[in-house]
Amino acid sequence: MTVDPEALRMVMRTWATGVTVVATELDGVRHGMTVSSFTSVSLDPPLVLVSLEHATQTHRLLERSGVFSVTVLSNTQQAVSDRFAGRQIDGEERFAELDTFSLVSGAPLIRGGLAFFDCRVVSTYPA
Numbered sequence: 001m002t003v004d005p006e007a008l009r010m011v012m013r014t015w016a017t018g019v020t021v022v023a024t025e026l027d028g029v030r031h032g033m034t035v036s037s038f039t040s041v042s043l044d045p046p047l048v049l050v051s052l053e054h055a056t057q058t059h060r061l062l063e064r065s066g067v068f069s070v071t072v073l074s075n076t077q078q079a080v081s082d083r084f085a086g087r088q089i090d091g092e093e094r095f096a097e098l099d100t101f102s103l104v105s106g107a108p109l110i111r112g113g114l115a116f117f118d119c120r121v122v123s124t125y126p127a
Contacts, residue, residue, distance in 0.1 A: 019073045021084045022050050022058060024107045026065040030095050032108065033058040034085040038070060048117060054126070062121070069107035070117040077112060 023032030037051035048070065052059040062068050073081055083094055099111040103118035 019081050020050075021071045021073065021080065021110055021113075022052065022062075022068055023071070023109070024058065024062040024065045024068045025102070026061045029061060030108050031057045031061050032069075032084050032094060034081050035070075047122065048119065051127075063124070065107075066121045067105035067107050068119050068121070069102070069105065069109045070119065071110040071113035072115040073110075074112060074114050077110075080110060080112075
């Protein structure tokens with residue numbers, strides 16, 4: 001059975017979930033992307049899971065840096081979600097004019113989010 005990718009994408013967009021921006025920084029280059037595939041894996045030790053397309057710049061930088069941040073967006077941050085989904089601005093300019101900060105990892109977080117995670121990669125699983 002063949003599944004039309006656009007039809008599948010349209011159907012999956014109806015699945016209600018939170019929206020996050022996953023970001024990383026390596027050698028002064030920051031990049032991030034809108035990610036809805038984010039979940040808690042374990043409370044002790046604290047582990048989260050994000051799913052990233054291998055062909056993205058965010059994935060490539062994250063793989064090399066070994067660190068990432070997760071900003072859980074609020075319902076007032078639709079424009080931020082669109083920006084990091086590549087609908088408005090591409091490349092490093094996604095962070096232009098945004099109020100950001102970083103914690104231990106150095107990966108950028110976006111002020112105004114509901115929650116923030118400062119992470120290091122523990123394991124990766126290609127799929």
